[in-house]
Amino acid sequence: MDRLLEVRDLRVCYRKGTEPPTHVVDNASFDLAAGETLGIIGESGCGKTSLALALLGLLPRGGFVQCGEVRFKGTNLIELHEADLQRVRGAEISFVHQDAGLALNPVLRVGDQIAEVLIAHRRISFRQASGEARKILAQIGFAGHEQIDRAFPHQLSGGQKQRVAIAQAIACGPALVIADEPVTALDALVQVEIITLLKTLQQHFHLALILITHTPAVLVPIAHRIMVMYAGRIVEQGLAPEVLQAPLHPYTQGLLDSGLDLLPQESPAGPLSSIPGEPPNLAALPAGCAFAPRCSDRMEVCQTREPVESHSGKSRIVRCIKYE
Numbered sequence: 001m002d003r004l005l006e007v008r009d010l011r012v013c014y015r016k017g018t019e020p021p022t023h024v025v026d027n028a029s030f031d032l033a034a035g036e037t038l039g040i041i042g043e044s045g046c047g048k049t050s051l052a053l054a055l056l057g058l059l060p061r062g063g064f065v066q067c068g069e070v071r072f073k074g075t076n077l078i079e080l081h082e083a084d085l086q087r088v089r090g091a092e093i094s095f096v097h098q099d100a101g102l103a104l105n106p107v108l109r110v111g112d113q114i115a116e117v118l119i120a121h122r123r124i125s126f127r128q129a130s131g132e133a134r135k136i137l138a139q140i141g142f143a144g145h146e147q148i149d150r151a152f153p154h155q156l157s158g159g160q161k162q163r164v165a166i167a168q169a170i171a172c173g174p175a176l177v178i179a180d181e182p183v184t185a186l187d188a189l190v191q192v193e194i195i196t197l198l199k200t201l202q203q204h205f206h207l208a209l210i211l212i213t214h215t216p217a218v219l220v221p222i223a224h225r226i227m228v229m230y231a232g233r234i235v236e237q238g239l240a241p242e243v244l245q246a247p248l249h250p251y252t253q254g255l256l257d258s259g260l261d262l263l264p265q266e267s268p269a270g271p272l273s274s275i276p277g278e279p280p281n282l283a284a285l286p287a288g289c290a291f292a293p294r295c296s297d298r299m300e301v302c303q304t305r306e307p308v309e310s311h312s313g314k315s316r317i318v319r320c321i322k323y324e
């Protein structure tokens with residue numbers, strides 16, 4: 001496999017005051033090949049965003065990587081100085097946020113916002129960057145919208161704003177785009193359009209894509225591999241068709257029981273009807289397997305010992321005592 005990203009034993013924590021830090025991502029290890037799409041699913045609060053932000057050194061105040069490695073093209077990003085990391089962000093790895101409305105600058109025309117990214121990473125004049133920005137906007141679905149680069153974000157619909165945010169993300173030709181819930185705020189039809197756009201771009205530019213979502217259905221048309229997170233742990237990973245059609249972990253089974261249809265509108269983030277209970281408080285995890293209190297397959301040992309990873313086949317990994 002042509003490995004672009006190798007994450008090893010990553011632990012992400014948040015510190016509040018003098019309390020001991022809370023581990024919100026622990027023991028995370030996974031690989032991503034060039035041109036591959038990895039879908040990350042899991043309920044709210046299971047650590048998806050914290051993992052994604054940690055990869056790029058973008059954790060908010062109080063957040064830090066306690067241990068582990070994030071190797072991108074062989075370089076451990078965790079050890080890079082901020083100035084070097086800034087050269088990687090936007091140019092080689094870019095980030096698409098859930099709310100494009102918040103990610104875009106409200107007082108700048110969208111063409112200028114894309115041009116700014118190009119100028120930050122390339123030796124290029126403003127005039128050249130503006131021309132380039134118009135081309136990128138045409139490529140991501142604004143062909144025929146002559147004046148789109150002159151528009152301000154508030155003049156665009158939610159789907160159009162997300163397209164602009166995606167244009168910004170691909171402007172410098174990155175090898176990896178991390179999209180955190182890029183369609184959650186959109187209605188179901190627009191969700192399909194944006195996922196189709198991401199897939200087209202991914203194929204056209206041979207982009208690697210990490211796509212984070214609450215909704216497994218979003219991943220069906222696009223993901224090559226899927227990773228499932230629960231309470232800060234990766235509990236299952238494998239090829240998308242295998243995970244979606246034959247989930248091993250009881251948590252994945254519960255998540256997928258909520259359905260794989262995107263239309264009609266899926267339910268927003270919240271407790272899952274198919275799994276009783278709620279995810280645990282990460283600052284006070286139960287002993288044993290964190291999913292045990294909600295698991296219908298739980299055995300006595302699950303309440304006393306944490307599961308370790310079991311490998312099955314070439315790329316299937318599951319963290320559940322049942323499979324050890």
Ligand SMILES: Nc1ncnc2c1ncn2[C@@H]1O[C@H](COP(=O)(O)OP(=O)(O)OP(=O)(O)O)[C@@H](O)[C@H]1O
Nearest residue numbers: 014024043044045046047048049050051060062282
């Ligand atoms: N800035 C922060 N300070 C302290 N704790 C935080 C911070 N951001 C997130 N957390 C905690 O980290 C844990 C993981 O949160 P995270 O946002 O990574 O989850 P998520 O899977 O992305 O959830 P969602 O699906 O709701 O976006 C949660 O317990 C959350 O409360």
Ligand SMILES: [Mg+2]
Nearest residue numbers: 048049050180
């Ligand atoms: Mg999140």
